Amino acid sequence: MLLIMSSLGLRYNGKVTIVTGGSQGVGDGCVRVFVEHGSQVVFCAKTDGEGVKLQDELNATGPGECYYVKCDMTIEEDVQVCTHVNIKKL
Numbered sequence: 001m002l003l004i005m006s007s008l009g010l011r012y013n014g015k016v017t018i019v020t021g022g023s024q025g026v027g028d029g030c031v032r033v034f035v036e037h038g039s040q041v042v043f044c045a046k047t048d049g050e051g052v053k054l055q056d057e058l059n060a061t062g063p064g065e066c067y068y069v070k071c072d073m074t075i076e077e078d079v080q081v082c083t084h085v086n087i088k089k090l
Contacts, residue, residue: 010063013038016090020073023050035064042086044071044078 017034021027022043031043035058045051051068071082
């Protein structure tokens with residue numbers, strides 16, 4: 001698997017990715033893969049702890065970059081803030 005991913009290079013370089021539920025499990029894995037392949041990622045989750053740690057970890061290693069936004073997708077105001085961050089950052 002690593003060999004296949006390495007041969008793809010920076011497949012998402014210059015692309016923007018949005019991941020909901022990005023601080024744990026499958027979402028965490030998605031954020032990691034997109035950043036490893038050069039994407040600019042905005043990811044959100046309901047709680048700050050893991051999201052902030054993941055953001056700091058991945059931004060220190062790159063080559064892509066990511067931004068964490070605390071967001072509960074069931075709350076309209078949170079979704080609006082997340083959307084605003086996407087526009088502002090990317």
